[in-house]
Amino acid sequence: NAGVTQTPKFQVLKTGQSMTLQCAQDMNHNSMYWYRQDPGMGLRLIYYSASEGTTDKGEVPNGYNVSRLNKREFSLRLESAAPSQTSVYFCASSDPGQGLEKLFFGSGTQLSVL
């Protein structure tokens, strides 16, 4: 099993450009998450999806949109990128129904906005 797959691994954007980060998991997990990681700030939740068809804002949702396309896929869109969105983005999934909400992370996307 591949686990959680994120694409792309690296991306450079100019201010104002748009892009979509893709995430897919093959573990049949109900919940999926998008985090951003900045130095000294830890992991901050952008959006999450508790189940297919639902999405909720996390701690830092401004400037982002998400789509839970199906149970496997959860995408993150930047409509108009800003330098403040330069970060490492992680997708994660979990299956809370197992009584252990263990997060499985993708390998991350390093995004630079110039």
Next chain:
Amino acid sequence: GQQVMQIPQYQHVQEGEDFTTYCNSSTTLSNIQWYKQRPGGHPVFLIQLVKSGEVKKQKRLTFQFGEAKKNSSLHITATQTTDVGTYFCRHSGYALNFGKGTSLLVTP
């Protein structure tokens, strides 16, 4: 959401020394999880604690959950260079749930 605070933010030790990171909350936690992130990598789940006073060991790593379920600690005995990375605690079930992490540097 229930925020968890981690200390210290950074720790630099000589190989062979012990290391401890602490995770604290102002409210009672139903559980606490610990993750490790190697430099350039992604967070990887280490363990979950759910019971008051629980202690679990994984080789040189010892995890504790406080009696009041408001704090937790991760202790590494005799650090090795392979322990380098950032250790995060997390309270599952809430949106605001990761601590900011403790970055461990081990010098040979």
